[in-house]
Amino acid sequence: MTVKAWLAAAMLVAGGEMGAAAQLSPADLLIINARIKTMDAAAPTAEAVAVRAGRIIAVGSTASMAALQGPATRTVDANGHTLLPGFIDSHMHPRPAIDEMSPYGTLNMAAEGGARSRADFTAKLKAKASRLPAGSLIIGHGYGDDLIDGHPTRAELDAVVPDHPVIIVHSSGHRMVANSAAFAEAGISATTRDPVGGQLERDAQGGFTGRVLETAQSLFAGVRGTGPSPRAIPAAVEEAGFMQEFRSFLSYGITGVGDAGISPGKAALYRRLLAQGLPVSIFAMLSVDHLDWLLANRDKPEWQVPGLTMRTVKIYAGNSLSGHTALLYGPYADDPRYFGLEPKIQPAVLQGLVRKAQAGGLQVATHANGDKEIDRVLEAYALAARDVPRPDARLRIEHASITNPAIIARAKALNVCFAPHSYILNHGAKLDAYGTQRFDWIEPNRHALDAGVCIGGNSDHPVSPPVVLERIQSLVTRKASGNGRVYGASQRLTADEALRAFTMGSAYLQFEEAERGSITIGKRADFVLLAADPAAVSPEDISQISVLATYLAGKAMYELVDGKPRFAW
Numbered sequence: 076m077t078v079k080a081w082l083a084a085a086m087l088v089a090g091g092e093m094g095a096a097a098q099l100s101p102a103d104l105l106i107i108n109a110r111i112k113t114m115d116a117a118a119p120t121a122e123a124v125a126v127r128a129g130r131i132i133a134v135g136s137t138a139s140m141a142a143l144q145g146p147a148t149r150t151v152d153a154n155g156h157t158l159l160p161g162f163i164d165s166h167m168h169p170r171p172a173i174d175e176m177s178p179y180g181t182l183n184m185a186a187e188g189g190a191r192s193r194a195d196f197t198a199k200l201k202a203k204a205s206r207l208p209a210g211s212l213i214i215g216h217g218y219g220d221d222l223i224d225g226h227p228t229r230a231e232l233d234a235v236v237p238d239h240p241v242i243i244v245h246s247s248g249h250r251m252v253a254n255s256a257a258f259a260e261a262g263i264s265a266t267t268r269d270p271v272g273g274q275l276e277r278d279a280q281g282g283f284t285g286r287v288l289e290t291a292q293s294l295f296a297g298v299r300g301t302g303p304s305p306r307a308i309p310a311a312v313e314e315a316g317f318m319q320e321f322r323s324f325l326s327y328g329i330t331g332v333g334d335a336g337i338s339p340g341k342a343a344l345y346r347r348l349l350a351q352g353l354p355v356s357i358f359a360m361l362s363v364d365h366l367d368w369l370l371a372n373r374d375k376p377e378w379q380v381p382g383l384t385m386r387t388v389k390i391y392a393g394n395s396l397s398g399h400t401a402l403l404y405g406p407y408a409d410d411p412r413y414f415g416l417e418p419k420i421q422p423a424v425l426q427g428l429v430r431k432a433q434a435g436g437l438q439v440a441t442h443a444n445g446d447k448e449i450d451r452v453l454e455a456y457a458l459a460a461r462d463v464p465r466p467d468a469r470l471r472i473e474h475a476s477i478t479n480p481a482i483i484a485r486a487k488a489l490n491v492c493f494a495p496h497s498y499i500l501n502h503g504a505k506l507d508a509y510g511t512q513r514f515d516w517i518e519p520n521r522h523a524l525d526a527g528v529c530i531g532g533n534s535d536h537p538v539s540p541p542v543v544l545e546r547i548q549s550l551v552t553r554k555a556s557g558n559g560r561v562y563g564a565s566q567r568l569t570a571d572e573a574l575r576a577f578t579m580g581s582a583y584l585q586f587e588e589a590e591r592g593s594i595t596i597g598k599r600a601d602f603v604l605l606a607a608d609p610a611a612v613s614p615e616d617i618s619q620i621s622v623l624a625t626y627l628a629g630k631a632m633y634e635l636v637d638g639k640p641r642f643a644w
């Protein structure tokens with residue numbers, strides 16, 4: 076039935092034999108003829124949904140919506156396309172999207188940015204250097220050592236760009252490479268010692284290789300903050316960059332994001348963006364450096380901002396999986412003497428911070444990747460549960476990458492949730508360093524679901540792109556696009572399980588399961604309309620499915636019109 080014919084029939088019904096129904100106030104929006112996956116176990120499928128004042132008021136058959144049709148109702152015929160709850164990316168790091176070659180832009184050295192080989196990497200560096208006066212700082216991010224023949228050295232960078240300080244951060248964010256000019260500007264000399272939790276890698280002669288691991292990156296903070304290039308981005312440029320960033324999220328079907336580790340300054344930025352109409356909800360996890368600020372400010376009126384939630388503190392208690400710094404019980408497969416780096420935070424300090432946050436009524440989300448790191452976090456969580464018990468603390472481990480049966484069992488016993496990586500498609504080859512015997516316990520999504528451990532979907536953007544359907548494909552296939560290998564086939568999720576992680580799973584991690592995450596009467600009308608059901612296409616084609624529209628509170632903030640994106644914000 077066409078929309079026109081349906082509308083005619085609906086008017087007849089409303090004006091005729093269903094007079095009582097006509098007294099119901101009409102819907103603002105009806106989406107009909109959809110294949111709806113509600114993610115609500117009580118009624119998993121439907122054809123149509125009705126929305127009023129931003130909330131879902133009815134879910135059912137197309138025919139059942141007739142009584143809710145009114146003169147001002149917008150009716151969308153979904154033509155059999157798939158409607159889902161809006162996606163929630165529960166752990167990422169939004170950043171302003173600014174042209175990489177502009178003075179304020181940072182070079183995108185990820186595969187998606189075009190750096191798929193050392194030649195690409197070098198060409199991009201040269202291009203940027205040619206646009207900036209000598210001495211201006213060049214910053215890049217996202218390089219993949221597996222794509223560009225290993226981690227570059229200081230000497231290699233010097234050969235390409237001798238006249239500008241250069242800092243290029245690895246895709247993990249946990250290590251970087253810098254050239255001699257950057258080392259000089261940072262004031263690093265032969266006598267500089269490694270900071271706790273970090274390393275300035277040295278060669279056999281004791282010289283710096285230029286590779287900078289974990290907390291040693293902070294030695295370059297001054298270079299990044301005060302370098303001669305215009306590092307202080309004007310507020311208007313920054314805000315426009317964030318708007319661009321969030322528009323891209325809308326085009327991937329994202330309606331809520333968890334920002335994992337922010338400052339009060341970034342919270343204030345979100346408050347400004349929300350006042351300017353930012354439609355995506357922000358679940359802000361404050362860095363533990365700002366624990367006291369969060370405890371003192373979270374209840375103040377000026378922070379009761381619709382769309383901004385601040386109830387969580389983010390702690391770093393571990394290193395990186397893809398950056399090969401995670402602390403393990405056993406050696407890395409490619410170096411029998413290497414067990415990873417000792418994290419900066421001491422177990423006793425970690426325990427104190429968790430206890431303090433829990434006593435203050437906050438949720439704790441702690442970053443840990445290696446099995447030894449994860450055990451320390453679980454120990455801190457167990458002590459907090461004993462000393463300051465709370466009925467529903469929903470403690471989180473961010474990533475929880477390398478696990479074992481005891482870790483899974485203890486996480487379940489403590490009702491700890493995981494926010495696991497979903498990036499094998501992009502970074503699978505980086506897992507080779509851990510050895511095949513570990514693959515079935517890395518990102519252990521199947522083990523977690525079998526044990527009843529809650530998991531939330533996330534990209535850890537910019538570590539992997541926030542393209543949700545690409546993340547879903549990665550969770551379903553666990554196949555690396557670069558080398559075609561599958562890493563831990565036993566831990567594959569079905570498409571529906573992966574979709575559940577990115578909807579109800581993430582909502583649960585954020586204490587928002589009554590508010591969003593499923594298409595259920597009373598919840599926020601956040602939806603994503605897909606051209607196909609991810610469960611109905613070949614797993615390797617999931618990322619190719621078009622996102623046709625993204626609705627927030629019943630408004631289409633993004634639509635694909637004649638193949639082109641159209642934004643209402």
Ligand SMILES: [Zn+2]
Nearest residue numbers: 166167335535
């Ligand atoms: Zn992260």
